[in-house]
Amino acid sequence: MFLKRLECSACGLEHEWSRLQNLCGSCNKPLFAIVDLAAASRTLSRERLAEREKSLWRYREVLPLPADVEPASLGEGGTPLLPAPKCADGIDLWIKDESLNPTQSFKARGMSVAVSIAKHLGATKLAVPSAGNAGGALAAYAARAGVEAHVLMPRDTPRANIVECRELGAHVTLVDGLITDCAAEISRRKANEGWFDMSTLKEPYRVEGKKTLGYEVAEQLKWQLPNVILYPAGGGTGLIGMWKAFDEMEA
Numbered sequence: 221m222f223l224k225r226l227e228c229s230a231c232g233l234e235h236e237w238s239r240l241q242n243l244c245g246s247c248n249k250p251l252f253a254i255v256d257l258a259a260a261s262r263t264l265s266r267e268r269l270a271e272r273e274k275s276l277w278r279y280r281e282v283l284p285l286p287a288d289v290e291p292a293s294l295g296e297g298g299t300p301l302l303p304a305p306k307c308a309d310g311i312d313l314w315i316k317d318e319s320l321n322p323t324q325s326f327k328a329r330g331m332s333v334a335v336s337i338a339k340h341l342g343a344t345k346l347a348v349p350s351a352g353n354a355g356g357a358l359a360a361y362a363a364r365a366g367v368e369a370h371v372l373m374p375r376d377t378p379r380a381n382i383v384e385c386r387e388l389g390a391h392v393t394l395v396d397g398l399i400t401d402c403a404a405e406i407s408r409r410k411a412n413e414g415w416f417d418m419s420t421l422k423e424p425y426r427v428e429g430k431k432t433l434g435y436e437v438a439e440q441l442k443w444q445l446p447n448v449i450l451y452p453a454g455g456g457t458g459l460i461g462m463w464k465a466f467d468e469m470e471a
């Protein structure tokens with residue numbers, strides 16, 4: 221691991237990475253992990269990557285977890301990049317099939333990394349608001365890591381997502397309202413309950429997991445990035461993660 225520090229994405233204030241924390245202590249905006257890229261690049265070479273496991277932990281040098289700590293991994297990442305000639309009229313179109321992740325969505329990437337480092341920094345109860353796949357991903361990775369998952373879901377969340385969380389051992393609370401009401405309830409209760417808030421962009425490390433999507437697309441296309449990447453965004457962590465990956469690779 222070559223993580224140097226956390227830095228506020230808005231005001232630039234530096235924070236210690238080794239303390240469990242959510243947002244900037246000064247302006248309450250998201251924190252970014254700053255990696256010593258020169259040091260990371262000494263061992264993270266294209267040649268060495270070719271010999272490594274398929275999971276996203278192949279990019280270990282740029283991920284936030286000390287080298288001697290076992291990650292909470294279920295084989296996430298390494299999803300296929302498929303050519304889609306029938307969907308594209310004269311365009312060289314490829315589709316990254318993220319449904320092949322362990323919890324059937326790209327949320328697995330962020331949670332594998334964020335749960336691993338949160339546990340390493342002492343968190344024992346992780347909470348997330350979710351109306352879909354993030355809850356299932358947290359439940360799976362918390363189970364893998366041996367920590368508690370608390371998932372707050374709107375009451376009208378699809379039943380499959382609720383069952384998935386419960387079957388994976390998460391404590392599920394159904395809330396009358398929207399996902400923003402679930403997030404507000406976590407904010408209200410987290411101090412009393414001892415929860416660490418894993419909400420999108422409210423902790424620094426889910427984006428680190430998601431950035432591996434950018435590294436993977438580059439590696440799978442033999443380090444020649446496409447002209448355009450179309451990316452569906454909800455919270456937008458995946459999009460920010462890919463931007464961060466390309467920024468790091470450029471450096």
Ligand SMILES: [Zn+2]
Nearest residue numbers: 228231244247
């Ligand atoms: Zn700040």
